[in-house]
Amino acid sequence: MNLIIGDDFIERTCISKEQMRKFLVYYQGLNTPKPFKGHAGIKDFVKRVGCLQYDPLNVVGRNIDLILQSRLDNYEPYMLDKLMYQDREIIDGWDKMMSIYCIEDWAYFLRIRNKRKTEIEGILERRNSSDAISYVDTVRKYISNNGACLPSKIDLGGTKSGKWGHVKYSSAVMDYMFNMGMLGVKMKINVQRVYDLIENILPKEIMEMNDPFDSDRSFYKWYFKRRIGSIGLYWNRNGGGWLGHVVSDKRLRSEILRDLCAERELIRVEVEGVPENFYIRTEDSHMLADMEQNFEKKVTFLAPLDNLLWDRKLVKDIFNFEYSWEVYIPASKRKFGYYVLPVLYGDQIIARFEPEVHRGDKPLIIKNWWWEDKIVVTDEVIHEIMECFTRFCGFLKSSGLSDSSYDAIFGK
Known part of the structure; x- marks a missing residue:
């Protein structure tokens, strides 16, 4: 990584695609050991990324629960429900789409x-x-x-x-x-x-808060910076990370991002081999160095609407992984399956799988498993996948994988 002061006196840094992958995984709390723990860890993670996208479908857990089980050891859905509907520290609301966010943002x-x-x-x-x-x-x-x-x-x-x-x-x-x-x-x-x-x-003190912004432009600066924090390191290119009100306006977005860079709220990042301007919040830039010392290769299953996957083009360019959530595509036109989860190993997405709908303590059934091209399936990879399934089945309260699942993953 190299820090550059450009001709426009705006700080820039240059990183490789590998460094960007590691940063995104590290920033999103998908690294091992897990940085977020317990009820407090849920709120800490939501505060870091701003919001988590909600979707009601439940095949092997709701999207939000799948996001959190990949970040917290021993996560259970009641933990989030308690924070939302008893402690009232997180609330349902509209952000990128239907989401949850901290009540302090109300x-x-x-x-x-x-x-x-x-x-x-x-x-x-x-x-x-x-x-x-x-x-x-x-x-x-x-x-x-x-x-x-x-x-x-x-x-x-x-x-x-x-x-x-x-x-x-x-x-x-x-x-x-x-x-x-x-x-x-x-x-x-x-x-x-x-x-x-x-x-x-909402608590009385939240309800009585006045508009914290003295102008629309002040709000834009807060909101655009916050959205970059939802992913961690993001480009100024139209895509899934810029869905929603205000942020989808590229002309306005370019103006605001430049202002934020000039005010040292953002740092511009150049990624080798990608002809786009990327941005990181200044307060998050220390993680570019931290990640090099705190990165272990473990397997994690990602939620379909995980913040890491919001921008499919970004995922393709940086992770070399093409992904589409096919639940609303007619079965005859699906390339993979109805509800497919990507498999992250270290800083690479190595596979995807389609589970059966799971309820109760019955064995988890994997219908299909697809390895990515050029992935070398070593004993270490197999070990980490099975370790992840042990954790995942614990999250689901499942008795384990079915016999047919082993065949689907590793072949008959």
């Missing part, structure tokens, strides 16, 4: 909630369901009098929405109120949200 997201409000009003109008908005006061009064509830507990009639919309007005209006910040999620029953008034969920 006031900072005022502008995003306002944009979501406008966006959903447009969606409801296109679905001929704008009448749902007229029920905001009705729902607020109902919850105030009766307490937190599922949308199904309030009968407001049916909407005119199509295939992808809400069937009931109660679902549409409560989703609208949630996104604008009037309601929060008190708890979840399976994947269903139980809503309550946000003032009943």
Whole structure:
């Protein structure tokens, strides 16, 4: 690594692709030994990356649980649920997509909630369901009098929405109120949200916080820098890491990133063989050196929507791994499978596998396993894979791998 002061007096550093891979793995807490531990470790990790993307599908755990089991030893889903719905230290909200983030960020997201409000009003109008908005006061009064509830507990009639919309007005209006910040999620029953008034969920000091930004531009600087921290080291190229309100505007993004570099909030990074400008938060740059002393080669199974995998083009260019989450692709058009997890070994992604839906303590069934090209399957690799499956089965409360799984992984 070389530190350079360029002609524009902006700090830059140069690294190789291998160094970038190691940094991303290290920054994301995917290295061994695991840097995050217990309930406190969950919040520490969420604070580092800003948000974790939520998805309700549960094949071998929810996406968020798969993210956390890869970062924390002995992680169990109740640990996150406790932080969210008992301790109230982490909250459901909109960031890149539907996500979770620390409650301390609530006031900072005022502008995003306002944009979501406008966006959903447009969606409801296109679905001929704008009448749902007229029920905001009705729902607020109902919850105030009766307490937190599922949308199904309030009968407001049916909407005119199509295939992808809400069937009931109660679902549409409560989703609208949630996104604008009037309601929060008190708890979840399976994947269903139980809503309550946000003032009943957030601590008084959080609710009373004023807008922390004196201008939109101040917010942009905070939000763009925060998004880079969600990945750790990221480029100024349109992609999965820049999805969402504001950050997807490349013209604005380029202006803000340059300002942040000039203010020494970001450092520009050049990666050998990749013709893009990369950026790292200044406070994270020490990890470029730390990773060299704290990096052991172990196997980890990645979640489909893991922060490391947000930008598929970045993953292809840096890890030489092409990945697509194929759950919404017709079966006949899938290249691999319905729910496929990448396999990380050290700083390389060496394989992927498709598990069966798992419930209870039955053996875990692996339907298919695909090694990446040119991967040399040594005894050490096999050992680390089996060690990871031992941990993974412990997370699932499974009795272990089925006999057919060994055949799928290692061949008959």
